[in-house]
Amino acid sequence: MTTVPPAPTASTGRRTGAPAVERPAHRDGNVLRWLAAYTLSMVGDNIYYIALSWAAVRAGSPAQAGAVMAVGSVPRLLLMLGGGTLADRLGPRTVVIGSDAVRCAAVLAVAALFWATSPGLWPLAVLALVFGTVDAVFLPAVGALPARVTSRGQLARVQGMRGLAIRLASVVGAPLGGLGVALGGAAAALGTAGLLMAASVPLLVSVRLRKPPQDAPGDTGGTGGPDGSGDTGGSAGTGGSTAWRDLVDGLRYIRRHRVLAPLMLTIALGDLGFMAPLNVGLALLADERGWGASGLGWTLAGFSAGAGAASLLLTVRGRLPRAGRTTAYAIIAGAVAIGTLAHVPSVVAALGVAVLIGLLTGLSGALCGALLQTQADPAYLGRVTAVAGLVSLGFAPLSMPLSAAAIGIWGTGPVFVVSAAVCGLGGVVTLAARDLRRVELPR
Numbered sequence: 001m002t003t004v005p006p007a008p009t010a011s012t013g014r015r016t017g018a019p020a021v022e023r024p025a026h027r028d029g030n031v032l033r034w035l036a037a038y039t040l041s042m043v044g045d046n047i048y049y050i051a052l053s054w055a056a057v058r059a060g061s062p063a064q065a066g067a068v069m070a071v072g073s074v075p076r077l078l079l080m081l082g083g084g085t086l087a088d089r090l091g092p093r094t095v096v097i098g099s100d101a102v103r104c105a106a107v108l109a110v111a112a113l114f115w116a117t118s119p120g121l122w123p124l125a126v127l128a129l130v131f132g133t134v135d136a137v138f139l140p141a142v143g144a145l146p147a148r149v150t151s152r153g154q155l156a157r158v159q160g161m162r163g164l165a166i167r168l169a170s171v172v173g174a175p176l177g178g179l180g181v182a183l184g185g186a187a188a189a190l191g192t193a194g195l196l197m198a199a200s201v202p203l204l205v206s207v208r209l210r211k212p213p214q215d216a217p218g219d220t221g222g223t224g225g226p227d228g229s230g231d232t233g234g235s236a237g238t239g240g241s242t243a244w245r246d247l248v249d250g251l252r253y254i255r256r257h258r259v260l261a262p263l264m265l266t267i268a269l270g271d272l273g274f275m276a277p278l279n280v281g282l283a284l285l286a287d288e289r290g291w292g293a294s295g296l297g298w299t300l301a302g303f304s305a306g307a308g309a310a311s312l313l314l315t316v317r318g319r320l321p322r323a324g325r326t327t328a329y330a331i332i333a334g335a336v337a338i339g340t341l342a343h344v345p346s347v348v349a350a351l352g353v354a355v356l357i358g359l360l361t362g363l364s365g366a367l368c369g370a371l372l373q374t375q376a377d378p379a380y381l382g383r384v385t386a387v388a389g390l391v392s393l394g395f396a397p398l399s400m401p402l403s404a405a406a407i408g409i410w411g412t413g414p415v416f417v418v419s420a421a422v423c424g425l426g427g428v429v430t431l432a433a434r435d436l437r438r439v440e441l442p443r
Contacts, residue, residue: 025154026161026315030208034149037203038142039165041100044196046173047180048107048131051189052124054181055114060121068124072132077394079136084386085247087141092148092382095141097204099134104197106130111190139393143385147373148209152442156370157318163311163366167304250383259375260384262433266426267368267388270331271396273423274361276403277338277416278303284404285342285350285412295347302351306358307365314366324430324439327367331427334360339420342412364427367441374442 025031056065087095110127113119146158180189254260286296320326337357344350376384406415430436 024318025150025157028150028154031150031154031158031161033203034145034207035161035165037200037207038162039169040196040200040203042166042169043173043176044104044107044193044200046169047177047189047193047196050174050177051181051186051193052128054189055186056121056124058186059118059124064121068121068128071125072128072135073394075129075133076136076139077390079133080140080386080390080394081247081251081383082243083137084140084144084383084389085243085250086137087144087382087386088250088379089243089246091209092141092144093204093207093209095137095382096145097201099138099141100197100201100204102134103131103138104194104201106134107190107197108194111187111194114185114190115187139389140382140386143389144378144381147376147378147381149207151210152374154318155373156320156323156367156441157315159366159370159373160311160314160316162369163362164308164315167308167311170304247383250380251387253377253380254384254387257375258433258435259371259439262429262436263368263371263375264387264391266327266331266430266436268391268395269426269429270361270364270368270423271392272399273335273419273421273426274338275396276399277341277419278357280400280404281342281407281412281416281419284407285416288412291347291350295350298347299350299354302354303358306355306360307362308358309355310359310362311366313363314370319370319441319443320367321440323367323371323441324437327364327371328427328430328437330360330364330367331430332424334364335420335424335427338423339417342416370441371436371439375439 053065053069056068059065060068083095106127110123113123146155146162150158176192177189180192184191254264282299283296286292286299289295291299314320334357337353337360341350341353341357344353372384372388373381403415403419406418
């Protein structure tokens, strides 16, 4: 594993006291290699999910296809915290490279199987199970890696770049997946996904890692350790520690941290209030208002455009002042926009509100990610990312069937308002927590 060389000193021809000029992340070849690898992997993910769902529908009944799609979420939910612990013990790059290679091999193996024969549902179920298990390790490590490829002052910009990569992957991955299915069926689409994942591995190998600081960066709850003493104690990789002890130590660290603890609650409330209206409620709203599939598509496009604009803003600016307060105000304003969406009279108005929702929630989400990256001690970052991911990918989706049932009983208006209130509580928590409210992104 390579590391970034130390800054030049007087012996290299520069004055020791001269301030170092930090290279912006969007001009840093090391960051761009990481971003290219991440983008390729995310495009592969999008193609994989399209190919998996199409193949499952063709091979079985709708109920069986739904079961195959749900199989991968179980290990992701159960093993995510353990994956974060593993990322901290072994290092995020090692875990990302290894898990990406396993995902690639599994997808290509099933693609080859479908190319040679028509095996039915069982290989799809096995693939979904393997993919979900590896994702439980991959996702926390991916979240912990940016802090090791750039400086703290560039982490907010990197979060913006990561958001743009996610939007690009969605825009490119969906048509590529559809094209692959149309031209060569599941085998071609899965093969394309596996090859894109494979292409990300050498790029990840070429990424140089920075040596993590010994003390917790920007920890307003103390310094390095979970008790604020500056001692990382039983953090991952120390002598005599066990995986279970590392996991418990990480949870204790988050609970005692005066910024991360309320930030996790903010993320949880925001995701719980946001996911149901935008993933389930919007389709039901479009059907209720007679907007049709085109109206739904335009509204979703508006949301994506707004979220992309927020990521671009953070990429260009690098940081925003008063990050804690800005996050809170963006969450609250976004919650008001979510509640408004169910009461707009036309598709054009819904498109405008959706752009606003995307802009505000995209901005608050990117800022939450940047604060998480800059406030967590690097020794705990895998576990911190795992907890945030568990909330977003594990628990928040559980609100979708409940919201759909509630809309069937009370209609879209009341459910959107309740969801907006839950989302807005995240902003209230941010304003109420003094250290989170006052936190700033590093320069």
